[in-house]
Amino acid sequence: MFAAWVTKLRWVVVGLWLAVTIAGAVFGGGLFDRLATTGTNRADSQSAVGQRHVDELTPTGSHVYAVVEGLAPYDPKLVASVSAAAQEIRAMPGVKEVNDLYTGVGGRIGADNRSVSVEVELDPALAEAPREALEDRVHDRLERIQAPSVHVGGDKLAERAFADQSVHDLAIGESVAFAALLVALYLFFGGFLAAALPLAVAVASVLGSLLVLLGLSHVTKVSEYSLNVVTLLGIGLAVDYSLLIVARYREERQHRDPDEALRVAVRRAGRAVAISGLAVTLTLAGLTAFAEPLLAAVALGGAAVVALATLAALTLVPALISLTGDRIRPAAAVRWGGLLPRLAARAQRNPARVALLATVGLLVLAAPLLGANLANSDARALPGSNEARQAYDVMESKFLNDAPPPVSVLLQAGPERADVRDLMNRIAAQLPGELLRQDVRSDVPAGWTILDLTPKGKVGDRPGYDLVRAIRAMPTPFAKWVTGPAAEVVDYRDSIAGRLPGAALVVLLVTVLLLFALTGSLVIPLKAVLMNLLTLAATLGVMVVLFQWGWGQVPLFFDSWGGLDLTTPVLLFVFIFGLSMDYEVFLLARIKEEYDLRPDTGRAVLRGITHSGPVVTAAAVCIGIVFLGFAAGGLVAVKEIGVGMAVAILIDVTVVRGLLLPAFMGLLDRVNWWPRGPVKY
Structure with missing residues (x-):
């Protein structure tokens, strides 16, 4: 019925999505002017309450500092240049205090005896716009100090650099992702028309997402960080869901006419997409249990964007397929490798041994998580080429002796x-x-x-x-x-630890209930939860090695600061559970179809994986490309999410879906379907 309705109203559906796309292109850019810096801690945390009291008792303004290197501290030319800059800055309206080595108190000589500092405090009463304008004037004047090297930094300058880098990374990530996706989809489908459909849906979803986030920005804060995270998730899922429907349509075209093939594809694959989209939306909504501002922003924006991507896949894809007629080639015209079927066949030959070895291997990967250092990102999350990051590094190493705040x-x-x-x-x-x-x-x-x-x-x-x-x-x-900064981390950790059971309960209930609705089994959902936890733990262990230990610095182009952003494990927990549901649902839906035809678990698992394995592999490659595209950006916190999701997808599609899923189902056999077996639809 749904496919017939979409086919009948295909021009209306396409027209509505075209309007959304155009509106997003025209008005969505306004979102970037409304992006805000979102704090990690709740307003009622002790560190936040204490800081507000401190600010009321001893108000301090924004600080801008310069580290001047390359000359002896009392070189006459350096003394004259720094003194002139300090006097000019001191005369600027809105500057509260200037500390330098020559004309004021508080200036310092670096540990190398070849550097000096200049520190400027602005009036704390300045509003945001005039404060930023004054920061720019101070920054420009400090940069004109005559010395071999001058780096200018400050907390507010670092925040603004973070915002600018976030927008830059978003543009780079989308460009890399779409270019690579076009190539991957063309190789999978063997034609530009079929490859273009998922990309068209992704474009509509991205631009529609800008409108959704713009609307949310009038209700709550939308941060630069959450924009990147939410956008990459929306692109990945839009492509994933569209690819599933198009691939099923091409498969059905081998022995059906186009209209009937579309109806079957929407009924079968569309059901899996709807369940998966609902699962990801609800698991993201589970983030609201944490109540931290940043996580709340990701939860609201992410849930809305995923719902939009799901709706686009379920309506726009069938409408576009209907408009193409029979120009999309049947699947028989394309050859694709069978990685998952080969892995599944190997797992079924010795399920107990494979299950044990795969589980032990994942636990070994997870072991570094025991020594994880989770903290809030600061200027060190910026790329090493950024001036605010360079100023921070020099100030810490040469003037503060790397002492903690x-x-x-x-x-x-x-x-x-x-x-x-x-x-x-x-x-x-x-x-x-x-x-x-x-x-x-x-x-x-x-x-x-x-x-x-x-x-x-x-x-x-x-x-x-x-x-x-x-x-x-x-x-x-x-x-x-x-x-202080250490207290903020303690409060954030305690808040997350205290609220994690509630968020985990939401995610686990969603997984169990939706998979029960799909399969009629309680064993399969519980097994899925166990496998997802293994994927999460192994992924976080790899992340500790790559980012905290710094093993990924060279291939991933970043400088390790010795830890992981505290938000990363929480977001990966929700994202991994949500996206793992994609592949779980895709595979189980097909396994269930085969089991309905003949109640033989081993046969159903192998045939289900054989039929759905290519599209799951292709979907994993595509969404992995999206996440790695965003990992090419400069922000370490966003890079952690991009790399983490790519690692999780690699582990999930090979070890978990290729080995653990068929091994566990083979060991449990008919117990898999307890208590009432697959529900026919």
């Missing part, structure tokens, strides 16, 4: 009180392994104290996190808040 402790009591001094003594006495230095901040209003505690180690090392937890555990007769 301080942990700030806000006390609602003055420093003159005995109990405040007692707390300071307890901190020094009880935390010698974590604490390097303790300072009392000056210029704090009466009745308050701010302690700046410098942890031992380097940026992102464990002593900083241990220090935060230890101080929070110390009882005090007055209110206290612990804030």
Whole structure:
């Protein structure tokens, strides 16, 4: 019925999607002007509340700094050039303070004795637009200092660089992905017409997604990071779903006329697409259980974009196929390898041994996850060629000795009180392994104290996190808040850990219920959950090796900062479960068809994989191309998602679907279909 309806209204369907595409092209660009920097922590976290109090008590403006290298600190030309720049910047309206070595206090000489710093603080009362304009003026003047090397950076400049790099990466990722997809789809289908259909749907989905995200930007924040992540997911799924329907149509064309072949393709493959799309949409919605701003933005945007891609595949693809008549060649005209059938046949010959070896192999890949360092990305997530990143690196290595930023402790009591001094003594006495230095901040209003505690180690090392937890555990007769970058990571980790069971429950229920609806079995969904967990663990283990250990720096063109972005495992958890459902549904739908014809599990598994294996392989190649296309960008956090999904797809389509799925189903035989067997449709 649905296929007949779409065929009858094909011009209307195509016209509506064309209107969406044009509207997205015309108005979607407005989204880029509304992108915002989205924080990782909730507003009610202790670090966020404490930082707001600190900002109210001791307001500080945006900081811009320059690291000037290549000359002796007191070289006459350097002294004159830096002094002139400092005086000009000091005279700019909106500049609060300039610290340099020659005309102000606070300027520093680098550890190499061949570099100096200039630090500029802007008025904290400046609104965003005038602040950014002033930052640009200060940046331009600092860059004109006469020295062999001048790098200008700052927190706000790094945020803006992140946004600019995100948009640049999006354009590069889409270009690489679409070009490579066209080649891959042409090789699979053997013709441009069939290859163009999934790409047309992807274009409509991407431009439609811009409209969806533009609408969401009026309700909630849409971050630069979530735009990239959501877009790559939308492109990948649009191509995946379209490819499945087109491939099934070509297969049915071997022995049916075009109209009947389209009806069967939509009924069979369309059902799998609908179930898979619903699964991915609902698993993404499960991210809202975390309630962190960034994850909430990805959840809302991702769910909307996946729903749009699913709708496009189910309506636009049949409409376009109907318009092509019989010009799309039957599948018999194209030859394609049988990787999955060969793997499945091998697994069925010795299922117990294959299941054991494959499981052990995945657990070995997962082992590095035990030593994962998860933290928030900072300027180190920018590519090494970015000036803000270079300034950060030089400042850390030559001026800050790679010391971590301080942990700030806000006390609602003055420093003159005995109990405040007692707390300071307890901190020094009880935390010698974590604490390097303790300072009392000056210029704090009466009745308050701010302690700046410098942890031992380097940026992102464990002593900083241990220090935060230890101080929070110390009882005090007055209110206290612990804030700073290390406290933000601790709060983010705790929040995710506390809410992970709820999000996991949503994802697992979606997997179980939808696969039960497809197969009538509870065993198959539980087995799918187990295999997805193995895929996730193995993928995260590989990610630790590539990004935290730095083994992927050369082939992937990035500089490791010794950890993974804390958001990466959460997003990969949801994405991997959602996308693994694609291949699970694609394969099980065909296995179930074969089992309906003849209730022999081994035969049904092998024939189902033989029939659907080529399209699953092609879908995996295509979506892998999309993710690797985005991995070509410069942002390490986005690169982690792109590479992580490509690794997960490789593991899932070869080891999990090719070996574990047929091995487990072979071992369980009829138990697979408990309690009531496949549901006919």
